[in-house]
Amino acid sequence: MPYALCHDTSISLDTSFVLYYYINVMEYDFRKIEKKWQDFWKKTDAFKAEDFSSKPKFYVLSEFFGPSGKGIHLGHVKCFTPTEVIARYKRLKGYNVLYPVGWDAFGLPTENSALKENRAPADVTEKNIGIFTNQLTKLGFSFDWSREVSTTDPAYYRWTQWIFLQLFKNGMAYKADGVVSFCPSCKTVLSNEDSQGGICDRCKSAVEQRKRSVWYLRMKDYSEKMLAAISDIDMKPSLKDSQQNWIGKSDGAEVTFQIASDLRGEVDSGQWTADSKADGNLVGSQAQLTPQKLATDHWPLATLKIFTTRPDTLYGVTYMAIAPEHPLIEECADQIANIKEIRAYRNQAAKKTAEARAENKEKTGIRIDGLWAVNPINNAQIPIYVADYVMMGYGTGAIMAVPGHDTRDYEFAKKFGLPIIEVISGGDISKEAYTGDGILVNSPLIDGLHVPEAKKKITAYLEKIGAGIAKTNYKMQDWPFNRQRYWGEPFPIVICDTCGYVAVPESELPLRLPKLSDYSPDESGNGPLSKAVEWVQTTCPKCGKPARRETDTMPNWAGSSWYWLRFLDPHNEKEFVSPEKLMYWGAVDLYTGGTEHVTRHMLYASFWHNFLCDIGAVPHRLPFTRRMCNGLILDDKGKKMGKSSGNAIDPIKIIDQFGADAFRLHILFMGDYEQNTMWSLDGINGCTNFLRRVWNLPEILRDSSEVSKEHERALHLMIKRADTGIISDGQKSYDERGDFKFNTVIASFMEFMNAVRKSGFITREELRQYLIAMNPFIPHITSELYEQVFGGDILKESFPAFDESKLIENAVEIPVQLLGKLKGTITIELDEPQASVEQKALALLGNVTPKKVIYIKSKIINIIA
RNA sequence: GCCCGAGUGGCGGAAUGGCAGACGCAAAGGACUUAAAAUCCUUCGGAGGCAACUCCGUGCCGGUUCGAGUCCGGCCUCGGGCACCA
Numbered sequence: 039m040p041y042a043l044c045h046d047t048s049i050s051l052d053t054s055f056v057l058y059y060y061i062n063v064m065e066y067d068f069r070k071i072e073k074k075w076q077d078f079w080k081k082t083d084a085f086k087a088e089d090f091s092s093k094p095k096f097y098v099l100s101e102f103f104g105p106s107g108k109g110i111h112l113g114h115v116k117c118f119t120p121t122e123v124i125a126r127y128k129r130l131k132g133y134n135v136l137y138p139v140g141w142d143a144f145g146l147p148t149e150n151s152a153l154k155e156n157r158a159p160a161d162v163t164e165k166n167i168g169i170f171t172n173q174l175t176k177l178g179f180s181f182d183w184s185r186e187v188s189t190t191d192p193a194y195y196r197w198t199q200w201i202f203l204q205l206f207k208n209g210m211a212y213k214a215d216g217v218v219s220f221c222p223s224c225k226t227v228l229s230n231e232d233s234q235g236g237i238c239d240r241c242k243s244a245v246e247q248r249k250r251s252v253w254y255l256r257m258k259d260y261s262e263k264m265l266a267a268i269s270d271i272d273m274k275p276s277l278k279d280s281q282q283n284w285i286g287k288s289d290g291a292e293v294t295f296q297i298a299s300d301l302r303g304e305v306d307s308g309q310w311t312a313d314s315k316a317d318g319n320l321v322g323s324q325a326q327l328t329p330q331k332l333a334t335d336h337w338p339l340a341t342l343k344i345f346t347t348r349p350d351t352l353y354g355v356t357y358m359a360i361a362p363e364h365p366l367i368e369e370c371a372d373q374i375a376n377i378k379e380i381r382a383y384r385n386q387a388a389k390k391t392a393e394a395r396a397e398n399k400e401k402t403g404i405r406i407d408g409l410w411a412v413n414p415i416n417n418a419q420i421p422i423y424v425a426d427y428v429m430m431g432y433g434t435g436a437i438m439a440v441p442g443h444d445t446r447d448y449e450f451a452k453k454f455g456l457p458i459i460e461v462i463s464g465g466d467i468s469k470e471a472y473t474g475d476g477i478l479v480n481s482p483l484i485d486g487l488h489v490p491e492a493k494k495k496i497t498a499y500l501e502k503i504g505a506g507i508a509k510t511n512y513k514m515q516d517w518p519f520n521r522q523r524y525w526g527e528p529f530p531i532v533i534c535d536t537c538g539y540v541a542v543p544e545s546e547l548p549l550r551l552p553k554l555s556d557y558s559p560d561e562s563g564n565g566p567l568s569k570a571v572e573w574v575q576t577t578c579p580k581c582g583k584p585a586r587r588e589t590d591t592m593p594n595w596a597g598s599s600w601y602w603l604r605f606l607d608p609h610n611e612k613e614f615v616s617p618e619k620l621m622y623w624g625a626v627d628l629y630t631g632g633t634e635h636v637t638r639h640m641l642y643a644s645f646w647h648n649f650l651c652d653i654g655a656v657p658h659r660l661p662f663t664r665r666m667c668n669g670l671i672l673d674d675k676g677k678k679m680g681k682s683s684g685n686a687i688d689p690i691k692i693i694d695q696f697g698a699d700a701f702r703l704h705i706l707f708m709g710d711y712e713q714n715t716m717w718s719l720d721g722i723n724g725c726t727n728f729l730r731r732v733w734n735l736p737e738i739l740r741d742s743s744e745v746s747k748e749h750e751r752a753l754h755l756m757i758k759r760a761d762t763g764i765i766s767d768g769q770k771s772y773d774e775r776g777d778f779k780f781n782t783v784i785a786s787f788m789e790f791m792n793a794v795r796k797s798g799f800i801t802r803e804e805l806r807q808y809l810i811a812m813n814p815f816i817p818h819i820t821s822e823l824y825e826q827v828f829g830g831d832i833l834k835e836s837f838p839a840f841d842e843s844k845l846i847e848n849a850v851e852i853p854v855q856l857l858g859k860l861k862g863t864i865t866i867e868l869d870e871p872q873a874s875v876e877q878k879a880l881a882l883l884g885n886v887t888p889k890k891v892i893y894i895k896s897k898i899i900n901i902i903a
Numbered sequence: 904g905c906c907c908g909a910g911u912g913g914c915g916g917a918a919u920g921g922c923a924g925a926c927g928c929a930a931a932g933g934a935c936u937u938a939a940a941a942u943c944c945u946u947c948g949g950a951g952g953c954a955a956c957u958c959c960g961u962g963c964c965g966g967u968u969c970g971a972g973u974c975c976g977g978c979c980u981c982g983g984g985c986a987c988c989a
Contacts, residue, residue, distance in 0.1 A: 234985080276907050276984095283906075286988060346989060359989090401987080427987045437989045445904085446987055513988050633983085670983090707927075709916065713909080714982075721915060724927045782917070785926035792926090853922040858970040860922055892969050898921045900969050 066733040068697030072818040076175055084833060085125075085180040087136040089607075090622050096133040097623055098125050099602055099662075101631035101639070102140040104594075105166035106147055110173045112671045112705075112717060113632070115689050119702050120668065120711055120780060121630050122179045126814035127764050129180075130837040136623060138605040139174065139181035141167050141188040144195075145594025146224055146240045149525035153558060159525040160553075163190050173690055178698045178817050185608045189597025190525075194604065196548030197614035198597050199530040201646065203541050204653055206531070210256045211519065213539060217363070217430070218518045220248035225559040226521045227252060229593065230514075231284075231638040239638075247388065250563065253529065253590065254516040255645070261285055261512045263648040263659075264641060272664040274712070277636050284637040286513025290347035291497045293438065293506035295358065295411040296338035297366070298419065299373040340370055342411055342422075345433030345511050349500065350492035351440040353481035354461035356451065358411045358422040359403065359437050361430040362387040367406070375407035380424055387426040401427055401450045414505035415483065415496070425450065433511050445471045462489065517642070519593060524557035524566040526591030534578035534585040543579055551591075565589040598639055599646040602626050602661060620656055628765070629662040636667065666778060669714040687717065699816040700725045706780035706815065729819055731791055732812070736827055740799040750844050752793035753804055757840040759786040760811045780815075787812055802827070807838040854879045855900040856886065868896070875899055 079085065100121045103114065125137035143163045152159040167188065174181070187194050205211040219233035220226070223243040232238070233245045257264075268281050342358065360366055362384040371377050383404045403425030411420045427446055428437055441451035441458040448471035451458055458467055461481050465472020478484045483499060484492040500506030520529070530542035530549045542549055552573040557566040567589035568574060578585040600614075606623045607615040631639075647661035692701050703725040709715040763783040766775050790808065794800045800808070806828060813820040813832055824832035851863045852875075864878045872893050879899045880886065890902040 236986095279907065280984065283985070288988075290989080344989080348989080425987095427989095429988070432988045439989085444989070446989075449987095511988080637984090672982095707915085716915080718915075718928095721928045723929095728927085776919085781915095782926080785917075788926055851922085855921085855970070858921095858968090863922065890969070892921095894921065898970085900921080902969055 066730055066819075068699060068729075068818065071822045072176075072178060072698050075818045075821045076178060078821075079178075079180070080175070080183075083184065085129075085135075085137065085182050086184055087138075087182045088134050089619055091134040093132055093134040095136065095623055096125075096128045096628075097136045097602075097626045098128070098628045099138065099605070099626045099630070101629075101635060102142050102598070102601060103170055104142045104145065104147060105163065105170045107151055107162065107166050107169070109169050110689055112687055112689055115177065115701070115705055116671050116715075117630060117632065117668050118174075118179060119177075119705055120666075120778065121628065122177075122702075123706070123780065123814040124628065124765050125180055126817060127837065129833070130810060130813065130835065132836060136185075136605065137181055138185045138187075138608075139179075139183065140186055140601060140605065141170070141190070142594065142598045142601070143167065143188050143190040144526045144592075144597055146226075146523065146525070149523060149557070152525070158553070159557070160190065163188070176690065176693050176698060177702070180817070185605050187601065187604055187608050189527075189594075189601065192548040192550055193609075193611070195527045195597060197604065198527050198592070198600070199542075199547050199549060200544060200614060201600060201650070202527075202592070202596070203530055203544060203547075204655070205255060205649065206539075206541055208649075208653060210259070210649060211253060212256070213251060213253050215249060216252045216254070216518070217247050218250050218252050219245040220250065221245050224523070225561055226523050227518050229518050229595075231517075231595075231641065232593070234637070252518045253520040253588075255519050257517040257641075257645050258512055258514055260645045260648055261287065261514060264644045267644045267648065267660055270660055271662060274667070277633070277665070277667060280636055281641065284514060284641065286511075288347045288511050288513075290345060290509060290511065291349040291493075291500060291506050292343055292345050292434065292509040293349065293352070293414065293500060295342045295344065295414065295420070295438070297340040297342055297370065297422075298410045298412055299339045299370070299408060338412075339373060339409075340366060342366060342436055343434045344436045344438045345509060346438055348440065348443065348493070349496045349506070350478060350481075350484065350487075350489050351443050351461050352413065352415045352438070352496055353484075354440040354442045354459045355413055355418070355420055355438045356441060356457045356459060357439045357447075357454075358420055359425040359428045359439050359447075359450070360422065361428045361435040362424055362426055363430040364424070364428075364435045366409075366436070367424065370409055373408050376404070380404055380406060383424060401425065401446070401453055403427075403450060403454065405454075414500065414503065421456075423450075423454070431515060432513065441471065442467045443471055443473055445473065447471070514641075517645075519596070520565075520588075520590035521593050522563065522565040522590055523559050524551075524554060524591065526594065527551070527596055528567065528591055529588040531588040532576055532578055532585045533588060534581060534583060536583055537578055537580045537585075539588075540578055540580050540585070549587075565591060567591065595639060595642050599642045600650070602629070602643075603647075603650075603656065614655070617657070620658075625658050625660050626662040628664050628666065630666045630668060632670075633667045640665070667712065669710070669712050671717045672714055673717060692719070692722075696722055696726055697729075697818075699819050700729055703728070703784060703816060707784045709781060711778045711780060728788055728791065729816065731795070732816075732819060733823070735794070735800055735805055735808075736823065738794070738799050739805060739827070740801050742801055743803075745801070746797065748793065749797065749801075749804060751847065752790050753807060754840045754844040756786045756790040757807065757811055757838050758842075758845065759783055761837065761840060764814070784815065787815075806835075810835045810838055850896050852896065853898050854882050855898065856883055857902060858900060864899075866896070876901075 098121050100118045103110075121137065125135050128135045141163075143166070148163055148166070149159050152162040155162065189195060189198065202211060219228045219230065221228055221233070221238040221241065221243055223241045224238060227250050228238060228245060232240075236245055237243070238245050265282065265285055265287065268278050342360070344358070367374070367380055367384070374380060403423045406422045406424060409422050411422055412418070413420055427450070428435065439447040439450065440461070441447040441456060442460050443462055448458065450456070459480060460467045461479060462472060462476040463479050464474055464476030475489045478487050478489070478492045481492070484495050487495065497506065497508050501508070528549050528551055530547060532540045532542060534540050552567070552570040554566060554570055556569060559566060567587070574586045574589060576585055576587055577583065603615050603620070606619045607613075610616055643661050647656065648659065650656045651659055689701065696704075700722060704722040707725060708721070760783050762776060763779040764777060766777045794804075806824070809820040809824050810832060821832050824830070846868065848868050849865050850868070851865050853863050854861050862882050864875070864882055866875050866878065875893060876891055876899070879901060880888065883901060886901065886903040888901045888903050892900040892902070
């Protein structure tokens, strides 16, 4: 154990060692000091945010905890330590800071561990919260504990249910049969966000697609408002990208193709030709329907709507493809010659999981014999395929296929020997699909146009002839909101045979989760709550007849979709939050958390917040004005550390050994906030060394008002770096901001220490400012030293100000370059004229005749000779 | 396949286009010590040289510039996310 060196009190040694140890090590007894100040902060409610204050407000939040029985892990420390530092820093800067803490305790992790331990989830939750509270206190985090909330508390979930009722009453929640992702291991329906990549986010099982009765929230309707929020939230561009990609907005057109049938003689399949060229590339000529044929009385058989982002390629359509579940198949079943095969294909496709579909790169499909689509632009007759690369969940579940200009269609056309027509010049479609811009060809109405103009013109034409409209599509789907599990908020919904789904009156909230002896999930499709027979039986609030309660529960994302609002007014029993407090506190000024929540929690949060804004329940559009995502802590193999991977290191053991101040310093000093970091304790010795030096500063305290130039400059440089490196005021744009640089701020603390040690003394005023500057990072030791040297509570101080003029040096050393190569340095006066600088530089260089001189004032001089 | 991000000493990492390697760890040598620990001092990218010093060096190849770790173009490697989204 190389790290146990200095704090192992069990060593027995001779007296001189013990004496030394007592003076130099025991004296900095972090266990005693840290406990003392943690108790003091608790006793004095030191970090209580004031509702309404003349001070400017600052609301800083990290994603609240899902309390598991294993206690906090390194990821929590990595996420919370920066906001902890910022909260303390902002308080010293004179802000009224809200830094709350809470528990996101509903959901599968707790329920699964409760099932394993054979205990009630509520008991497990309570126990876990106790563990977390204790551990977080040991880290010295400055939460306002008076605002602690848990999503599992009826006083909290009452308002989660209330928000659901507002959604329901505004038509934003509806129940429908749908094909949804289902986790066979967790035995519950999952949202798309919870099953990204076809994998259950909780247990990593492959999800299946199952038909279920589902409560949906109309999140898709909020696509535009959510996109607006994304562009307004101050956040790294790459995070915005991934959110925008998730919402997946595409502009295009919806085009209607009419469906004709062979059997009725409307088309002649024999007219279809596909000529094989010598090089194996197919081109085709397409038969056109005659006006006479179109005029038959039973025309058309059906219509097929497709969505495309490339209406400009309409002349290049050589086949249609529909999803296996597309209703057209059954609608026209009696006209389809090979209906048996098609149904077999459909059944086979349904069994494939999303994962299997993605892995199986080879395109599959089957031609629908007997049906033809008619291209509205030129009446060309087009074959129709069923193919599982077309998904029912996006657009209309049907596409027009343009092999010449779409890679997937190209692949399919090659495999099935379908024609490939070039309608945009610029590529070589004998080799691959050309998807770039170019000039339209083979497209009578739009020939010669560039793609963007062609899109506009053809869309306008389609609208004119009634065959299409401009349309926007989104990848994001409505949110499947019910889970067939126990540990979640019950839906405040009564199912009445006469009235349908009826809202529970708001006065009856909270609708409490009943206690159950057996709450294990099963595959019946009913949630465990269906076993609470008495609870389920109720009367319809509308007609008074016997009715039953909804027995599914809400997903664990429900309670976290609005919690930042509850922190503003956590004990309000009349409203979810009072309008006055909403007005005072406004949006979260800084919200931090993991990147994994960027396309989950943050989108849900944005959706609920925007909805609450629309119904007038919150006054501001944005839930958060700034978001930062911390990097991961990786293990020695570069894999993510976490409770699930079994490689977690217990932060509490580190605190016991090195102290909270040292641990906080170490985790911030390890690397850049946003970058992933390989976990290691190498280097924590540097932090403990530093703390011991800080501790020993009183020994070299000089009670003097005399200031040395070097000290003064070092002090102001240190303060400046701390003051600009922690967090900036938000006025600056993302790129020009240099904050969240905790590692370099700590480096500048160390640099000041080195300057002090070099001169061998520190004055009282320097020590005072130094302690205050470092207090946000290492609050215990600085509080203790401050009290010992100056008396009183350091938290009553203000962050020191730096004076830019104190940073200016009278003489600076600048590099001298010859042809851009460093040759040496010269020392010049602050305002030394260029001629004199040049002279010094030339003296250094010796025998050169300059052709040109580049001088950047007080920075560098470069001689071109 | 597509979209991001990252490649700098033995290690973690610093560097608004201006002295590459701040700060720290580890290591080596020295002081103190009966000894060890702790502490303090020194060295610490590579090659050459007795030396002052010289040359090379930020994944690779080009380019822009008086000057490139930083900007541009083209690659390579690693990591992450999305994945038939029409």
